[in-house]
Amino acid sequence: MVEQFSGLSAALSSGNFSTCFVDTTVLFSATYPLDSFNEECEKSFNNLADKQVKILTNVNVRAEFLENHRRVLIAECLIDLLEDEESGLDGILLEKLKAHRTSYRRKTKEEKSAKMDLNQIKIFRRLLSAYDSDRGNGWEIFCNKYLVGRLTPIWSAAEQIHEINFISVRSNDENEFLNSTPKWEGAVSLMGRYGLASSDAMILNMFLCSNIPVLLTADLEMAEVADKESKGSKRIFVPDSAITVTQ
Amino acid sequence: MSAPLKQIKKGSVAKFREFYNKVVRKPLSPEDREELRDVFRKKNQSEQTETNKPKKIAKSDQDMGLT
Numbered sequence: 001m002v003e004q005f006s007g008l009s010a011a012l013s014s015g016n017f018s019t020c021f022v023d024t025t026v027l028f029s030a031t032y033p034l035d036s037f038n039e040e041c042e043k044s045f046n047n048l049a050d051k052q053v054k055i056l057t058n059v060n061v062r063a064e065f066l067e068n069h070r071r072v073l074i075a076e077c078l079i080d081l082l083e084d085e086e087s088g089l090d091g092i093l094l095e096k097l098k099a100h101r102t103s104y105r106r107k108t109k110e111e112k113s114a115k116m117d118l119n120q121i122k123i124f125r126r127l128l129s130a131y132d133s134d135r136g137n138g139w140e141i142f143c144n145k146y147l148v149g150r151l152t153p154i155w156s157a158a159e160q161i162h163e164i165n166f167i168s169v170r171s172n173d174e175n176e177f178l179n180s181t182p183k184w185e186g187a188v189s190l191m192g193r194y195g196l197a198s199s200d201a202m203i204l205n206m207f208l209c210s211n212i213p214v215l216l217t218a219d220l221e222m223a224e225v226a227d228k229e230s231k232g233s234k235r236i237f238v239p240d241s242a243i244t245v246t247q
Numbered sequence: 248m249s250a251p252l253k254q255i256k257k258g259s260v261a262k263f264r265e266f267y268n269k270v271v272r273k274p275l276s277p278e279d280r281e282e283l284r285d286v287f288r289k290k291n292q293s294e295q296t297e298t299n300k301p302k303k304i305a306k307s308d309q310d311m312g313l314t
Contacts, residue, residue, distance in 0.1 A: 019252070033264045042260035049257040056252075073271070084280055088287035133286040141286050145279045150271045157270070161263045163253035 002223045004240040005044045005216075011235055012051040017214050019177070020053050021207045022164075024064035024199075025218035027057065029239075031065075031158050032072060036111040037218045040239040044216060045162065056165045056177065056212055060202045062155060069154050070147075071115040075104055077146035078124060093127045100124075167210060182209040194225045204229070218242055 003011065011017075022030075029037035030045055048055060082089070082097040089097065100120070107114050124139075131138030158164065167177045182205045190201040200222055207215055207226065214235045217223050220242055227236045275283070 030260050031263050031267070033267055038260070038264075045255060045260050046257050049255045049259065052254060054252040055255050080275070081283075084275060085283060085287055088284055131286050135282075135286075138286055141283065145275055145283055149273070153270055157266050158263065161266065162259045163255045165252045 002220070002227050002243075003235060003237050004243060005040050005237055006240050008044050008216075008237050009047040009050070011214075011237075012047060012053055015213065015235065017051070017053055017235075019056055019212045020048055020214040020216060021056050021210065021212045022061070023057075023203055023207075023215065023217040023219065023222060024061045024068065025222070026216045027061060027065050027158065027162075027164075028068045029218055030162065031154065032069070034072075034108055034114060037239045037241065040241060041216075041218075044237070044239075053214070054165055055162060056167055056210075058167050058203065058206050060199050060206070064199050064203075065158070066151070066155055068115060070151055071118075071121070073147055073150050074121055074124075075100070075114055075116040077142070077150070079104060080146055081142060093130075096123065096127060167206060167212075169206070177210045177212060178206075179211050180209045182206045190225065190229070194221075196221070196225060207234075 026037075026041055026044075029035040030041040032038065035041075045055075047053075078097060079101050082094075082101055086094070104114060128138035128142050129140075131141075133141065135141060136144070167175060169175065169178070169182060182202075186209070187198065187201040187205040190196050190204055191198060196204065200219070204222060204226055208229055212234075214237065215223070215226050216237050217226070218239050220238060223236045223238045226234065230236070
C-alpha cells in the first residue's frame with residue numbers, strides 16, 4: 001500500500017530505517033520553492049533529519065532533476081528578459097513573450113507545473129537566434145546572461161544542502177546498497193509491463209535492486225509500481241496532497 | 248572501505264529556499280543589461296535601415312517605363 005508523507009515520521013520511528021531513496025519529483029519539489037509539494041517535502045526532509053535517516057539517489061535522478069530545473073528556469077528567464085527589455089523588443093518575439101508571461105502567471109496561480117513545454121523552448125530559441133551580435137546570437141546571449149548562472153549551481157547546492165548520497169553502479173564494483181546489479185533488461189521490463197518512461201524505469205529498477213527500505217516520490221504512478229513490484233518489502237510514501245488531488 | 252554517508256540536517260529545504268532566492272532569482276547586473284540591450288538595439292537598427300532603404304525597382308517595371 002502506498003503511504004502518505006504524514007505517516008512518515010511514525011514509520012521511521014517504528015521501522016528503525018537508516019536510508020531512504022528520493023526520486024526526481026521529490027528532490028525537485030524540495031528545491032523549487034513554487035512547487036505545490038514544496039512544504040510537504042520540507043516536513044518529510046525534516047522527519048528524515050530527526051530520525052537520522054540518510055538520503056540516497058542516483059545519476060538518473062540527477063539528470064532528470066537538472067532537466068526539470070532547466071525547464072522552469074527558462075520559463076522564468078524569458079519573463080525576466082521581457083521585463084528587463086520590453087522597450088527594445090518588438091514583433092512576434094514580444095507577442096510570444098507576453099503570451100508566455102500570461103500563461104506562466106496563470107499556471108503558478110493555479111499551482112500547476114511551471115515547467116516549459118519543449119516545443120515552446122524551441123520556438124523561443126528560434127526567435128531569439130534571429131538577433132545577432134559579435135558575442136553570439138540572441139539565444140546564446142540570453143542563456144549566457146540569464147540561464148547559466150542560475151542553472152549551474154543548482155545541483156551542487158542541492159547535493160550539499162540536502163547532504164545527498166549517491167548509489168553508483170560500476171562493473172565489478174560491489175555496492176553496499178545493492179542486493180543485485182541493476183540490469184538494463186529489468187528497466188525495459190518495467191517500461192513494457194507498466195508503460196513507464198525510460199528514466200523512471202531506470203530509477204525504479206535501481207531502487208528495487210537496492211536494500212534501501214523507503215522511497216519518497218511525488219509521482220503516484222511511480223509509487224504504485226514501486227509498491228506492487230516490491231511486494232510489501234519496501235515502504236513507499238507520497239505527499240498527502242498527491243493522493244487527495246487524484247481522488 | 249566506503250566513505251561514511253552524509254546526513255541530511257533539519258531545515259535543509261528552508262536553507263535551499265534561501266539559496267534559491269539569493270542566487271537563482273538574482274537580477275542581472277547593469278553591465279549585463281546594457282550588453283543585452285545592445286543586441287536588441289542592433290537588430291532594431293538594422294531593421295530600421297532596411298526599411299529606410301529605397302526599394303529596388305523591378306527590371307520589368309523600368310522596362311515598361313512605370314517609374
